């Protein structure tokens with residue numbers, strides 16, 4: 001018999017060929033390819049003993065009934081970026097499906113239902129806005145997004161309808177009945193840490209919060225040939241000094257990452273001293289307070305650097321997204337499941353956003369990262385080892401068993417409290 005990890009890899013290969021364009025993987029929200037992928041996956045879900053439905057925005061949901069009223073949600077997304085790899089999103093859905101398939105093969109019912117959710121939009125390729133699927137499922141959908149248009153001028157509202165969705169019920173959320181035990185997502189790491197640690201999987205501590213800032217420096221433009229070096233007010237030199245300050249400040253803070261990805265000089269000519277400079281800052285950290293401290297420190301340093309060069313600075317915070325901590329109890333169970341599978345537990349934050357961050361509006365969340373080759377993602381070169389996929393399935397299987405054990409003993413203690421006077 002074929003082992004489960006092989007099936008998962010083969011299914012990721014198969015899904016990797018369901019695309020809007022030949023020769024590369026492109027599967028945006030509401031596309032024909034997304035409909036096809038949903039059909040294929042729902043067939044697999046039914047084969048694993050699940051009933052399937054689609055929610056108001058078109059997320060695909062498979063339900064494996066349990067013996068109790070509560071539900072655990074496991075899943076990830078089925079949409080992709082343009083020229084995507086085969087594992088970002090798809091792997092999480094396929095591992096979740098594989099775990100249910102194993103329960104079904106063993107004829108085992110858990111004391112809770114397991115819902116496998118395949119979100120229809122995480123990457124935001126078509127409408128330039130992320131997490132349409134999981135925000136709708138979590139009941140956190142922002143209706144103002146419905147007027148967003150894709151590159152052909154089709155508004156999101158029309159795309160939702162064409163995809164079989166229901167605009168009037170979008171804000172109601174995708175979960176239909178019963179209390180939730182939580183949401184657990186398996187995802188490729190999209191970074192190099194697990195590979196460096198030589199570990200197949202890691203437990204996510206938090207999805208990093210993020211600050212996006214626009215910084216400007218103004219000095220005085222002048223002739224590159226006639227103005228002596230002494231006394232210049234070169235705005236780009238101030239920006240350059242500050243960029244290096246950002247790098248060293250972030251390095252001094254464990255877990256912080258800071259990036260200047262865009263920079264411009266004005267007027268922008270080879271023979272003119274820059275009178276102005278502008279650059280971006282993307283700052284991320286698993287703890288909001290630490291991120292805010294670092295952001296305030298950098299703002300102060302921007303002012304000091306500007307002043308020391310006779311320049312002025314502008315500091316404009318464009319976006320603040322709070323961190324989403326993983327649930328300590330679910331994460332502890334995941335950690336135990338990793339140990340029971342024979343591996344040390346490595347805990348790490350997620351630098352990238354995930355559906356789990358949206359699902360946190362609805363329930364407790366946890367995530368398991370799977371090592372991926374050289375940390376490469378959003379790229380057809382994305383690659384995972386079959387053995388690592390096997391470990392992820394084993395960990396999730398043990399996680400479900402631990403959760404079931406907890407639920408059973410909770411039921412027992414409730415029942416014994418009811419009989420005792």
Ligand SMILES: [Zn+2]
Pocket residue numbers: 077088089122187
């Ligand atoms: Zn993803």
